[in-house]
Amino acid sequence: MKKYIVLTFVFLISFFLFGCSKKQEELNDLQVVKNRGYIIVGVKTDSPPFGFYDKKNRLVGFDIDIAYALAERIFGENSPANVQFVPVNAQNRISKLNSGEVDVLVATMSVNNKRKLILEFSTPYFVANQKILIRKTSKITHLQYFNKEGRLAVIMGTTGEKIARLVAPNANLIGAKSYLEAYNLLVNKQVDAVLGDDCILGGYINDDLKIVNHPYSREYYAVAIRKSGKSKELLNSVNSAIVAILDDKKLNLITKKWILY
Ligand code: GLU
Numbered sequence: 001m002k003k004y005i006v007l008t009f010v011f012l013i014s015f016f017l018f019g020c021s022k023k024q025e026e027l028n029d030l031q032v033v034k035n036r037g038y039i040i041v042g043v044k045t046d047s048p049p050f051g052f053y054d055k056k057n058r059l060v061g062f063d064i065d066i067a068y069a070l071a072e073r074i075f076g077e078n079s080p081a082n083v084q085f086v087p088v089n090a091q092n093r094i095s096k097l098n099s100g101e102v103d104v105l106v107a108t109m110s111v112n113n114k115r116k117l118i119l120e121f122s123t124p125y126f127v128a129n130q131k132i133l134i135r136k137t138s139k140i141t142h143l144q145y146f147n148k149e150g151r152l153a154v155i156m157g158t159t160g161e162k163i164a165r166l167v168a169p170n171a172n173l174i175g176a177k178s179y180l181e182a183y184n185l186l187v188n189k190q191v192d193a194v195l196g197d198d199c200i201l202g203g204y205i206n207d208d209l210k211i212v213n214h215p216y217s218r219e220y221y222a223v224a225i226r227k228s229g230k231s232k233e234l235l236n237s238v239n240s241a242i243v244a245i246l247d248d249k250k251l252n253l254i255t256k257k258w259i260l261y
Contacts, residue, residue: 029226030074030233033103038081039074041067042088042102046178048203049258050108059085062258063106066125069250070106070223073241089178090157094119097226104238108200110159110219120227122238124220125251128197130163132212133186133204140193143216146171150192153182160195163216179204199259 033039043063044051050063064085071082086102093109096102097119110128111121132152134140146152146168154161156175164173174191176182182194183204193212194201197219201211223242225235245251 028230028233029103029228030237033074033234037075038084039067039071040084040086040101040103041071042086042093042096042105042107043067044089044107045087046089046180047108047200049260050200050203052203062126062254063108065254065257066223066245066251067106069245069254070238070241073244074237090155091177093224097224100226103225103234105224107224108197108221109224110197111222112159112162112219115224118227120225120231120235122223122225122235123242124222125242125245126199126221126255128199128219128221129215130160130195130217130219131198131201131215132193132195133183133201133209134193134212135186135189136208136210138192141212142214143167143171143193143195146193151190153185153191153194155179155182155196158196159217159219160197164195167216202260 027035043059045059046052047061049061051059051061054060067083067085068080072078075082086096088096088102088105088107093105093107097105111124115121132140132143140150143152143164144167147170151172151174152164152168153174153176154164155178161173161175164171174185176185179194179196179200182191182196185191186194186209195216198211198215205211223238225231225238242251
């Protein structure tokens with residue numbers, strides 16, 4: 001008798017545990033986010049004015065405000081507690097999304113066809129151009145210059161790296177891990193230009209540097225979401241949130257607050 005009671009108990013516990021874990025497995029990405037009570041957002045922390053630490057060491061910027069605005073629409077309340085930020089860079093952001101470390105990326109991420117094969121993208125929320133940042137004393141006017149001479153910095157894993165290989169295939173390319181690293185290479189005269197998104201390069205302009213006003217591509221920043229059978233609802237929710245911040249002019253306000261270039 002005692003044996004049967006133990007067996008029944010074990011069966012009930014297993015059934016309960018199995019039932020629960022199965023239920024958890026069946027939740028879509030939006031339900032997981034809502035059950036958790038906050039969304040985990042991968043953001044840049046070294047790309048002013050999109051994601052960076054201010055003088056008081058607070059994480060701020062255009063993408064940070066976008067993330068808060070999206071969370072406000074997803075959770076129906078305006079609370080910073082609804083967002084948790086995880087720093088990402090151009091080299092690790094896709095793997096951090098696909099491993100589940102973050103739910104979405106709001107990380108100066110341009111939509112392109114290659115990325116669309118492995119990720120879902122929301123409606124775009126910003127448009128950038130690829131341009132070059134040079135020293136003010138420089139006479140360089142075009143990217144093609146680097147086919148013959150000079151050294152060009154690109155940030156590895158970005159669309160800038162791709163454009164450089166297309167437009168200046170013979171260039172002496174120096175791969176930097178971040179915009180800050182590329183900026184330091186330029187300031188220290190280890191390279192002659194940095195190719196990147198104009199709006200991020202704009203955050204690095206100082207009295208000695210300038211951007212050459214010749215665009216090499218038009219790029220749309222969008223929120224990146226995992227491509228899986230469970231992501232459709234989260235994608236729809238993010239898209240509705242973007243439409244809402246377009247309609248109520250919040251996106252306009254965020255753009256005016258941060259984008260100076
Ligand atoms: N927007 C470009 C990209 O998605 C470059 C900026 C970045 O490093 O995020 O590759």
